[in-house]
Amino acid sequence: MPRTRCYRDGVLIDEDFAIDQVSEHLTDASAVVWVDLCAPGLEDLQVVADELGLHRLAVEDAAQGRQRPKLDRYSGHDFLSAYSVKLDVDSGQLVTGEIHAFITPTALVTVRRDETFSIDALLTRWDDEVDLTKFGVGALLHGLLDFLVDEHFEAVESLDDQIEQLEDLLFDDHQQGHSVQRRSFELRKSLVQLRRVVLPMREVVNTLMRRDIGLVSEELMPYYQDVYDHVLRVTEWTESLRDLVNTILETNLTIQGNRLNIITKKVTSWAAIIAVPTAITGFYGQNLPYPGFAQQSGFVTSSILIVALSAALYLAFKRKDWL
Incomplete structure (x- = not known):
């Protein structure tokens, strides 16, 4: 079922109302509406598109999925694509959840491909930042981006821990070369996948912070700057870990060659x-x-x-x- 909320001057005044009532809530100039759709069909998206006047191409991108992280600008609204990530420590694989957002001056519509992205955790973050909610859609979008980037940070931190364990295993007297090599390839694959998710986020956040767009107010600019700083840190950390994994692979081959000698x-x-x-x-x-x-x-x-x-x-x- 779709989830909805309506804020007025930063205060939650209504929630879980029908999608076709979105335009009614927006008759109040001080109201801000949030709509969440999980794995919707094109028909469900079209209802929201008719209510908010969303562009047909953006609706098709949200329905089809598999988009790269990006921010597309249309007349009257923007379209955001991003990914939530989580590392499966046992398998070394990166679990991703695709999420899209339609951004209008008075409404934020999130579209999830599946339940991988925890919407309840996002709502908790919004509720904990009541002082920011009064700044409208820009505040809600900041909460979404901050939540996604924090997940990116946790994923790269988990990868760093796994690589440290791999380094210890590399120089273990009883280490198995096949296990080290297999684990190295698994972590390298996850790092490549994480890089594809993280690297474009620099351009996304940087574009949102442009003053000619007008989405981020002066009061919210420091918060977006903090998100942008976290994106840079995650990107640099990911790049350094990729180099480290490549070094581990080369070192493992060198150790095997030395033992063979x-x-x-x-x-x-x-x-x-x-x-x-x-x-x-x-x-x-x-x-x-x-x-x-x-x-x-x-x-x-x-x-x-x-x-x-x-x-x-x-x-x-x-x-x-x-x-």
Whole structure:
């Protein structure tokens, strides 16, 4: 069911009224209306569009979904697309929820694709900021953007924690290279997805703050500036984490290569040691007379040579840390 609210001078005066009553509530010049639609059909959106005079292209974008974060300007209203995000720690995947907003001078209409975006948490934030609500649609939009950016911040913070754990696992003596590599790719994929969501938000918030648009009043400008600062921090943090994950992947490959070199050295060293008795026994196994042939002294001599040369090679390889 659609959710609705009506504010007058920042005070909530009505809620959960029918969508076709939106225009009636807006007859009061001091009234501000909020409408929320969850997974609506084109018919439901058209009802709101008729009530508020929304542009056909914006309505189609909201109905189709899968839009990039953006702010489109139309005659009489603006259209916002953004995403809520949350990191699934177990799988390392980023769960996103698409949300659109139609912004008019007296109304804010939010359109959600599913229940991923917590609208109750947003309402709680609005109720906790009663002093800002009196500034109209700009205040409601600030609450929405601030809520979304906070989720972006929490997601990138969770990714940072996961990458720190991955670093510890990378240098663990009992670490499994396959697990580290798989987890690295999962986190890198989530960071790429988060970057696609976060990076365009700089342009969105920056455009809203332009004075020629007139949506953000002087009283709200510091609050939007704070949101913009958070967007920049999340963007820079995401970029640095992407570089860090790439470094982890390269380091993991380097560690595996170094371990392979160590194993190769050990195998080569043991092969060299084994080659000594093989060579000596092979020499004395010739079907020809040689010093000590068919005598006990020949067996003793060959045994001494095998033990002495093998011990000498073992000590030499051990000294070079090849064994």
